[in-house]
Amino acid sequence: MLFRYLFILLILLPVKTFALIEVDITRGNLNPLPIAVSPLSIDEESKNNFEKILKKTNLGSEISIVVENNLKQTGLFNPLNKDAFLQKPDIANLKPRFEDWNLIKAQALVTGKVTFIDEKLRVEFRLWDVLAGKEMMALAFTTVPSNWRRVGHIITDKVYERLTGEKGYFDTRIIYVSEEGPKTNRVKKLAIMDQDGFNNKFLTLGNELVLTPRFSPTNQMVTYLSYFRNLPRVYLLDIETGMQEVVGDFPGMTFAPRFSPDGKKIIMSFAKDGNSDIYTMDLENRIVERITNHPSIDTSPSYSPDGKYITFNSDRSKYQQIYVMKSNGKDVKRISFGNGLYGTPVWSPRGDLIAFTKLHKGKFYIGVMRPDGSGERLLTENFYQEAPSWSPNGRVLIFYRETKTNSKGEGFSAKLWSIDLTGYNERMVKTITDASDPSWSSLLGN
Amino acid sequence: MTRNITISFGLHILLVIITAMSLPFLAKKPIDLPPIVSVELIQISDKTNIPFAPKAKKIIEKVKEEKKKLVSEQAPPKMVKKEKPDAVPLPDEKIEKIKEIKDKKQNPKKIETEVKQVSEFEKKDLFDPSSISALIDKSKVESAETDKKLDKMTQDQDKSVDFGGLSLSEEDALKAQIFGCWSIPLGLPYNENLLVRIKLQLKPDGSIIRSEILDHARMNKPGQGFYKVLAESALRAVKLCQPLRVPSSGYEKWKELQLNFDAREMLEG
Numbered sequence: 001m002l003f004r005y006l007f008i009l010l011i012l013l014p015v016k017t018f019a020l021i022e023v024d025i026t027r028g029n030l031n032p033l034p035i036a037v038s039p040l041s042i043d044e045e046s047k048n049n050f051e052k053i054l055k056k057t058n059l060g061s062e063i064s065i066v067v068e069n070n071l072k073q074t075g076l077f078n079p080l081n082k083d084a085f086l087q088k089p090d091i092a093n094l095k096p097r098f099e100d101w102n103l104i105k106a107q108a109l110v111t112g113k114v115t116f117i118d119e120k121l122r123v124e125f126r127l128w129d130v131l132a133g134k135e136m137m138a139l140a141f142t143t144v145p146s147n148w149r150r151v152g153h154i155i156t157d158k159v160y161e162r163l164t165g166e167k168g169y170f171d172t173r174i175i176y177v178s179e180e181g182p183k184t185n186r187v188k189k190l191a192i193m194d195q196d197g198f199n200n201k202f203l204t205l206g207n208e209l210v211l212t213p214r215f216s217p218t219n220q221m222v223t224y225l226s227y228f229r230n231l232p233r234v235y236l237l238d239i240e241t242g243m244q245e246v247v248g249d250f251p252g253m254t255f256a257p258r259f260s261p262d263g264k265k266i267i268m269s270f271a272k273d274g275n276s277d278i279y280t281m282d283l284e285n286r287i288v289e290r291i292t293n294h295p296s297i298d299t300s301p302s303y304s305p306d307g308k309y310i311t312f313n314s315d316r317s318k319y320q321q322i323y324v325m326k327s328n329g330k331d332v333k334r335i336s337f338g339n340g341l342y343g344t345p346v347w348s349p350r351g352d353l354i355a356f357t358k359l360h361k362g363k364f365y366i367g368v369m370r371p372d373g374s375g376e377r378l379l380t381e382n383f384y385q386e387a388p389s390w391s392p393n394g395r396v397l398i399f400y401r402e403t404k405t406n407s408k409g410e411g412f413s414a415k416l417w418s419i420d421l422t423g424y425n426e427r428m429v430k431t432i433t434d435a436s437d438p439s440w441s442s443l444l445g446n
Numbered sequence: 447m448t449r450n451i452t453i454s455f456g457l458h459i460l461l462v463i464i465t466a467m468s469l470p471f472l473a474k475k476p477i478d479l480p481p482i483v484s485v486e487l488i489q490i491s492d493k494t495n496i497p498f499a500p501k502a503k504k505i506i507e508k509v510k511e512e513k514k515k516l517v518s519e520q521a522p523p524k525m526v527k528k529e530k531p532d533a534v535p536l537p538d539e540k541i542e543k544i545k546e547i548k549d550k551k552q553n554p555k556k557i558e559t560e561v562k563q564v565s566e567f568e569k570k571d572l573f574d575p576s577s578i579s580a581l582i583d584k585s586k587v588e589s590a591e592t593d594k595k596l597d598k599m600t601q602d603q604d605k606s607v608d609f610g611g612l613s614l615s616e617e618d619a620l621k622a623q624i625f626g627c628w629s630i631p632l633g634l635p636y637n638e639n640l641l642v643r644i645k646l647q648l649k650p651d652g653s654i655i656r657s658e659i660l661d662h663a664r665m666n667k668p669g670q671g672f673y674k675v676l677a678e679s680a681l682r683a684v685k686l687c688q689p690l691r692v693p694s695s696g697y698e699k700w701k702e703l704q705l706n707f708d709a710r711e712m713l714e715g
Binding site for chain 2: 422
C-alpha cells in the first residue's frame, strides 16, 4: 500500500528536465599557435662526440633551432622565446610540468633527447598537448650525424602534420637557376638546396644556359631546359648520380618540360615552323605522343595529380589564356576569363587549385583558381614575378621576383619568394646567389 | 385605495427620476478614443529564450488590464439606443430590462474581437521574425534589471521559470569567448564533414568538470586524421577559455552544454 502511494506521489511530482543547450562555434582565430620548442637534451659524452664530428657545441639546441625556424616560416605557429622557459630540457623531456608551460601560454610543447650511439645520431622527440596535459606523439630516428639538419626537418614535418592535419613540406629540397653577373651577361647554373636555403649545391658549371628545372614527383630526377648544338632541348638529370641525357630526338626546339604525376612521362612543348604543341614522352619506352594539334602556341603543360587532365596556356583565343583538357588532348576548355594575360599554370598536388602567373596593366600577379576557372584569387602583385611551384602539400607556392633596374641598368636582382594560400605569409627564401625558376621537390622520405 | 395610489405614485416618481438620470447619457456623444492599436507580443522563448519572460508577463498582464478598462469605457452608445424600451413597461419588467442593458454594455461584440487579439499574446505558436530584433534590443536594456530580480530568486522559485536555453546575448558572449580561444588548424579540408561536438559538464562559475567528444569513436578511426586534429583543437580551445562566460543564473539549465565546432566557414575563406 505504501509503495502504491509512493508510486502515485512520484507520478504527481512535477519533473523538470532541461533540453541540452547547443552552441554552434563556427569561427575561431587565425593567430599562430603558441608552441614551445625546448632544446633537445644531450648528455656530456654525446655532446663532446658531436662537437668533434660536426663542430657544433650543442647539437640538441641546433636541432631545436631548425625545428623552431621551420615552424615560424609557416606563419601557422608562434615559437615562444626560449628565455621564458622554466623547465630544463632533460626534465621536460621526461615529464613536463604543464603548469610551467601553461604559464608562458604555450599550447604545444616539443621536447627531445639526442644521443651518440655506435657512431650514429639518435634523436628522440615528443610532442605534448600542454592544455590537455598529455603526450600527442613520440618518435625516434637514427641516422649518420651529418644528417642532423634533416632530422630537424623530419621532426617539423611530424609536428606540423599532427597539429594541422596536413602533411608537412620541410624535409624537401628546391631546385632553381642560380644567377650571377650583370643582367646582360648572366651566368646561370642549376642549383639545389634544402627548402630553408641550407646545403646549397651547384649541379651545372654555368657553361650553358639552363632554364625551367622541374623535380620528378616520385624520385630525385630533374628535367630542365638547356642548349644542345645551339638548340634549346629538354634534359633529364639524376641528382644522385649526376647522369644527364637529352630527352627525345626532336627535329626542333623542345621546352617547358614537366613530369607526369607517376614520374614515368615527361610532358613538354615542341616548336617547329612557328607553331608549338604539347607532346609527351614515355621515359621507359621513349614513345612520343602528340597531345595538342592547333596552329596556336600551346605551352607550359602541367598534369592534374590523378594524371587524367592537363592544364596549359595557349593563345588560341587571340590572347594567352589557361586551358584544361583531358590527358589525351580531348575536351579542351578555357578556364581563365579575367582581364589580362594568363600563363604558367601549375596544378596543385592536392588537385583543388591551379596556380598561375597573370599579367595585367604592366603588373605581374601570382594567383590561384579552381580547375573549372572559378574562385580566382590573386595572392601577390609585383613589378615582375612568375613561375609558381607548389610545395608538396599544396599549401605554399614558391616563385621568383625580379627588381627594377635604375636608368644606368643597375640594381637588378632576382630572388625566390614563397607565399601561402592565405596570401598573408609572404617571405623571401634565402639563396646564396640571385635565383629564378624554382621547383619544389616531393618529401624526401617518400 | 389611497395606499395603492400612493405606491403607484411613488413608483412612477422613481421611474421618472431614473429616466431623468439616464437620458442625459443617451444624448452624450461617444467618447472620442483613439483606435486600438493591435500589438502582437510574441513568445520568443522558443527561439531565443531571453530570460525576461517574467517582465514580459507583467507587461502583458498590464496591457490586458488596460484593455479591459477600455472595453468597459468604450461601450458604443448606438447599441444602447437599440436597447431603449419602446414603451414604458411595468416596473418589474423595467428593472430587468435595465439590467440586461448593463450586461450587454459589458460585452459588446466589437470589443470582444479586440479582447481576443489581446489573448493572442500568450499564443505559443505565434512567431514573427521581424519583431524579434526589436524585442531583443528592448530586452537588452532591461536585462540588468531582470538579472537582479532573478538573482534574488531562490533555486526553488527559479524552477518555476522555464527557460529553454541561453538568450542571444548570453550565447553571443560565450561564442565570442570561444572564438578567441580556438586556433583553427588551417590545413584542414573545407569540403569534408568535420563537425566536432563536445559535451561539457560545468561548475556554476563556468569552469569545466568534464569534457567529452560525442563522436569519440571517430578519433581513432583510420583515415580520420583531420577529424582528430580538429577535435583536439576544439578541446584546447575549451580548456584555454575556462572558466566559460556562462549566465550568472539558471545553472540547472546550462550545467551541461554542447558545443558544436564547425570550421568550414573559416577554411573556405
